[in-house]
Amino acid sequence: AQSVTQLDSHVSVSEGTPVLLRCNYSSSYSPSLFWYVQHPNKGLQLLLKYTSAATLVKGINGFEAEFKKSETSFHLTKPSAHMSDAAEYFCVVNLLAGGGSQGNLIFGKGTKLSVKP
């Protein structure tokens, strides 16, 4: 079965320091992977996606993620945190890549990122 595990429920960083949000996936097939961000009282927004092209994926707001098949990981990083990055981040796998006829997104439990001034 395909799944994602977000290793930290809460990450706290200081403004200007690097961000690392960890995600491991389990998949029998070559997966499509995504990161979504959810700001308080806002809808989920796609941050970036991996669909078997380049393993290093760049997203919006300076975020990027690297697909590492050998480690079954898709960690999200940003060189320098900004106060506006405070939000909840979800790692997501798409079952479509596993042969599902219509696709279904499986969300991790989320990592809440806090940014201290």
Add this chain to the structure above:
Amino acid sequence: EAGVAQSPRYKIIEKRQSVAFWCNPISGHATLYWYQQILGQGPKLLIQFQNNGVVDDSQLPKDRFSAERLKGVDSTLKIQPAKLEDSAVYLCASSPWAVNTGELFFGEGSRLTVL
């Protein structure tokens, strides 16, 4: 471009009462999804429509949940009767693609509290 609209944003009801949520997707988006997000968990798919047809409702608790998208545009999700464990945020999402590419556009959600 207008985003996905949902209403009401907040609803408080007592158990065994009924509630309905409404969603208006982005104009032209053929596919519409309803997700349930329980506190501390990621969203879970309840139902997927393509135009006015149901594509996947395998995770919808059909004894109490129902959803429709009669004209292939806006959609309603109903819960009757509600249980305490239905307290959650109900998210509507849409996409222009028939197949789930993973790129969905979400509304701000409807937060339900069941007392």
